[in-house]
Amino acid sequence: MESAVEQLLSGPRGRRLCLELAMEKDQDIRIAVFHLGYNLDPGVGRSRKLLTMNPSGEDPPHLPELTVDELAALITSLDLQTITDELVQHALQRSVDTARYWQEPDGEDVLAATEEITKSLTHVAESLVDSPETQWWNQKAQAGQSSIDWRAESDPALLPRNPQHMLAEWARKERAEEIRAAKERPRDPRANFSGEWWSIPHGLIHTVARIPEGLSLVEDSLGWEEATVIPVAGTGRILEITTEEDWINLCRSFPLEVTASRRHDWFRTTGRHGRWVIPDWEQAATEWDAVHLTVAGYLSAAGRALPVIEDTSTVIAGWDPGSTIWLTDVARESELPRQFWQRPRTEEQWRLTPTG
Structure with a gap:
């Protein structure tokens, strides 16, 4: 039988929830997910385009982009001692907002499903299933x-x-x-x-x-x-x-x-x-x-x-x-x-x- 952590990470919405929470906790993770998700998106260059604004007219400085392995390491090292109900609710809302059943998963969902990122998200999932803020996720129907x-x-x-x-x-x-x-x-x-x-x-x-x-x-x-x-x-x-x-x-x-x-x-x-x-x-x-x-x-x-x-x-x-x-x-x-x-x-x- 799968553990609660394994069940959470087996679903695309569960993985996206964990990824969104990691982004809420660390700005470097958010930037890395943005770039990696963009490159993995099925609509890259078509329905999803990356635009930059540079009023000076000069070429913008090139910012180094993290690899999937480097992003996984950042997620694994996250300090999750200060998870709040507000952060969890926002991450859950983002996971629900980005669900789509009429087209391919977006780049962030594709990224979360890679072996390296899913494995690193175990760290986030473990903190979630043990958190008091998430116990209502298992609540049965109320009268x-x-x-x-x-x-x-x-x-x-x-x-x-x-x-x-x-x-x-x-x-x-x-x-x-x-x-x-x-x-x-x-x-x-x-x-x-x-x-x-x-x-x-x-x-x-x-x-x-x-x-x-x-x-x-x-x-x-x-x-x-x-x-x-x-x-x-x-x-x-x-x-x-x-x-x-x-x-x-x-x-x-x-x-x-x-x-x-x-x-x-x-x-x-x-x-x-x-x-x-x-x-x-x-x-x-x-x-x-x-x-x-x-x-x-x-x-x-x-x-x-x-x-x-x-x-x-x-x-x-x-x-x-x-x-x-x-x-x-x-x-x-x-x-x-x-x-x-x-x-x-x-x-x-x-x-x-x-x-x-």
């Missing part, structure tokens, strides 16, 4: 959680209901899209096609246990500046996704073929070519009322090609860490008051808006 509505206080909305109808419609659309993609898209995974890349249904009640942390841990965020936090109470049969095996078993129990519709996007993000499945969430709702992805489970498993059977794999994509998806009608808005949060455009931190 009292919060749903986030990315609208302002002046535009209130009720929580979505009738999940059975929503899941039936989702399943119908997924199967129709798979048939259409099989007819219209090439089998070559390198072909320039993109489409659905999520592993989860949308429109259901999604909740998080911690606010304001959950406001910042959003994959593919649209940069919202206002949010309504709705208190939710829910109980029932809740499946915990704490490791890759939990997700794999869910896919084995309720497989839904998505090879044609996910082939191109998931090849780019994982490098794997083959059959793909995700859970049939409509069928999963016959056994489970909700499914919760722990932060630790997200960091170790999201974005990886996880083998389901010999020729078939799956990916956790588009699911925010620490969130719960409610599959049946057992979650309700509680009697606690709603909260309204704002994040000024010039700041990273969310602020609770006073009411009354």
Whole structure:
């Protein structure tokens, strides 16, 4: 069985978290990661360009760039005695922000996956798994959680209901899209096609246990500046996704073929070519009322090609860490008051808006 450190470093989001924390602790590491990540980025010179400003018109001085081995040595020698909750949360947020399942991993993710850097990040991972600030990463779903509505206080909305109808419609659309993609898209995974890349249904009640942390841990965020936090109470049969095996078993129990519709996007993000499945969430709702992805489970498993059977794999994509998806009608808005949060455009931190 893998240790907690090995699990954390087995996932691209876990490795990126450790690399981001190392950059937070040392400016030389940040500069080295910037240059090495740029050179390893699949879009170098095209979608990602390095620009320099030199008002004097003279050639800028050449600054020595560290090698991968030199960067690894810097990371291994880091003093991690003063890790704060703020540093860890910022590194976690950056890891979530940089997740992408519709194109190749960026240069920093490629760098973190090299043997030398992954090995050096063991030093960071060891400090994280033992830190009091990270123990909530293993926390199971709580009875009292919060749903986030990315609208302002002046535009209130009720929580979505009738999940059975929503899941039936989702399943119908997924199967129709798979048939259409099989007819219209090439089998070559390198072909320039993109489409659905999520592993989860949308429109259901999604909740998080911690606010304001959950406001910042959003994959593919649209940069919202206002949010309504709705208190939710829910109980029932809740499946915990704490490791890759939990997700794999869910896919084995309720497989839904998505090879044609996910082939191109998931090849780019994982490098794997083959059959793909995700859970049939409509069928999963016959056994489970909700499914919760722990932060630790997200960091170790999201974005990886996880083998389901010999020729078939799956990916956790588009699911925010620490969130719960409610599959049946057992979650309700509680009697606690709603909260309204704002994040000024010039700041990273969310602020609770006073009411009354």
